[in-house]
Amino acid sequence: MRKMLIVMVILLLAMPAFGQVTVDAPELPERVDVTFQYENPDATDVFMIGGFNGWTENDEDYRMELVDGLWTFTMNVRSNAQITYKFFVDGEYITDPNAPATTDDGFGGQNGVVQVANLLGGAPADGGGFVFGKFTEIYSDATFLTEELEGDDRGYAADKWELKAKSYWKLTADVLPWLETYIELKVFDGSITLFEQAADAELTDGDPVVPLSDGFANLGSALFNPFNALNNGENPELGHFRATATTPYVNFNTGYKWTKGTGHDSIMYRTSHADESDANDGFLEMSLGDELTSLGDMGTVDATLALTKRTGRHGVYSWVTLNLMEDFVVDAAWNALMTSSDDLKDFFDDTKHMTTIGASADLMDGMLNVRGQYLLNFGETYDVDADAMAFAGGFTVTPGIMDLKLDVDARWGGSNTDIFLGANDGDDDDYLRLREGMFVSKVNVELQPADIVKLGHNYTLETDNEFEGDALNKFNPWVNLFLSEVAPVNAQLDLSANMEYQEEFDLEDVKATLTLRELAPQLDRALVEYIYHHDPDAEDYNDEIRAQVRLTDLAEIMPTATVDAAYRGAAKEATLVGRMNFVNRLGADIGFVLRDTDLNIPFGFALGGRWTMPEELRDGQFFAAYTFDFDPYASEDIHTIEFDDGFVDTTGGAGQSKFRLGVRWDF
16 A cells, blocks of 8 residues: 655645745745645545644544545645644554655654745755754643542542643754754653642641642742743753664664654564653664665565664664565564673673564455464573464455455464563553463454445454463444435444453363364354343443544534543443534533442533634644543643543543643644
């Protein structure tokens, strides 16, 4: 699949601009149209996302339209605008590989950058110069108690009030035509306590730990040295430093501290993790330049060898990937890490190793993809036996009928396996991580039998690698209804469920001759047991059901709205959340929760609002939120109500009420 972004700058007078264009104009126009195009025939939902919308996912105002086979979006901006962006494609962040310029995103990847004035003024579209960005957030965070706690009869009363602040300034610069540097300065990341009540106010006669008088004195003192005060008494410091040298034959990339190395997703495992750690003592990556990556008509090769101390010890991560004739991929990787000594002379005597080899092939004109990977650990702490091995395999079928897609995946991990410097059990990415001592199988199917409906089901079985003991069954059916196909409204209804059930699952008698016919009845029994005999109060049971309605082109004053309803059986919680976008760059959130709980108050609600500033103020955001026994905001860094895996990310906040008010920039 070939993906491409073409950034076109088109003047309001319809003057053509494409690629490395220059505009012969004595003065820059006040505003221009910038059109983004993205090629991905397999994508379903594609959005622009960036600093211009506060990095809001699935923002209907920035949904791309499929025009002549290309996902297209045009935004009207000031001629001196800097657009920092990515594509949000079917729930994943995609970096534009052909962006005019890029900058580190702070998470191990890259953001695309379009500096409109450079294109209009004659600068080349392939970058050059400086790109400045920053993340700054300053807000007041006040917490109140909403119920009586043990030994505390205050009821609804102030508990803590803080001024929280963080600011990171980022600079990407081409020092030489072949040398790029990235520097991130941690300006401040801390808080000032304005008021804090004692944990047990009754036992302390109600005297606060930090009275308001002391809090405002702290705030006044901060005016004399704000960067130090807002950084918890520490001065600004270098957070990231990276330098990349690009030559025709060999590329060099080195970084320090929080700078991430290059991640590598192999066929079925992530063998190099672009992680971020305070203990990162640096790395040096060497990869093939453009002159050496081409194999002519055979395909391409990608090879990287990296020396690293990002874990505090000497290590190596490396890979070679062959893309052959557009249909075959072969990937091999080797990692090594010293186990105890920090003396490089002991490298070959005090080192553990991980090596993998995998392959993927597209067959039958792309209708069938088959893949597999083998992993082996050896060296210190390992015996070369089955416990130090892992296997993974799978296939995907896309016959071209009703958009049918069948994906089957199975993974077996020995009890002493490890992808150090890569994605291990417990990492966030569920698909690419190694599952030590586990057998995991997944079956995902989806199809679109009519324009109005798309449906599917994801099933996962997890058990130990000896196929004994308990097994966790996960069922995730879902349906998308495109109501605009049958009604005069631009709306989409998404229904989904997430059900988990754990039961005894022993394949000891059929391990040697296991067939689909033998496995299917056991899976059927698990599903029947869940539907008809599950105990909602049992610890081995969990379910979540969600419905979401997305409405667009509603009215001139409120163009888009989203309503989410969810029920969590194990937690006995029901939530209802609405998000509205209004004209003049205004947005609002509202949410409710009902709980079956022993708390004094079995319900909660949340109200939030935001205003995005004009472009000349770099699309900053004012935000405010009030929560009562319900805090659905995904984190304090993201002031919109968000969802995780299709469900409310957190329904916390019980026993507390919060009021937040602040301002935020992210570009």
